[in-house]
Amino acid sequence: MEPMGEKEFNNIINAFKAVHKEKESLEVSSNWQTNVMRTIRKNTIDQYQTAFFDIFQQFVWKIVPVSCALLLLLCFLMTQNSGLSDYEMAKLFINDPSDLSFISLYNG
């Protein structure tokens, strides 16, 4: 077996170059072109849908803190109002003799 010098190595590389170049002649189906266009069209539709969803999501997330604040405010107002109305109702009933008798009737 002879040692692998520069010349021997170049001979091998030249042979490799030839087989590497021959790979180009490999037959493949032409379906890939149709598939590319189909994928591009599908991706574009998906992108539009994603864009709409993104806008919607952005809008929803912007509303969340406002709606939370509103909810808290409403809760606060409700507790305040309901406390007041109970008190006022009782006051109203006690001051009104007819209603008082009505209550007393109920209380036995």
Add this chain to the structure above:
Amino acid sequence: MTNESTITSDSEIINQVINGEINAFESLLKKYGDFVLRIVKRHIPGNEIDDITQNAFLRIYQSLAMYKGTGDFRSWISSITVRTCYDYWRKAYKSREIPMNAITEKHQKWLEQTMSDESMRSLKDKGGKREATELLEWALGRLSPEDRMVIELVYLEGYSGKETAELLGWSVSNVKVRSFRLKRKLKSILKTALNKK
């Protein structure tokens, strides 16, 4: 004149695609389809050619807005295609899906014959071609994806260090240092093939 008009028509098509006319991309696909396919065929195994060519064109489509129109469109396309092939090998190496042939006496015989043969007689018969292809794949399978790309581009396709660097998006010095070291590495791999029992 022809080159100028080609550039104009390419840039016109690119503008149309960027402005949302997807169907205009079909003319780029028809024009550069074979060119891209030839690059992919050289770097990718036969059963993956379809998928990788599709991926390359999808990348080209997605990157069209980034094409500045100053350089050669063909070079820009080939750069994206070569990088798609490189990504394929990186993924294949990560998932360890590298086809490995065993080295037989036939391969060793072919190697010995080719070493002393300048006229490449060893490639004249069909068997010789098959052994050369298998041996090349075996040797490339022993290299990293980066080294594989440099061997293929510099040694097998004859690109210069600068051209290879542009195609892969690396620095010229990286490619030059790598290709210098690779010569020794490839020699050592081939010697291993020769001495394999």
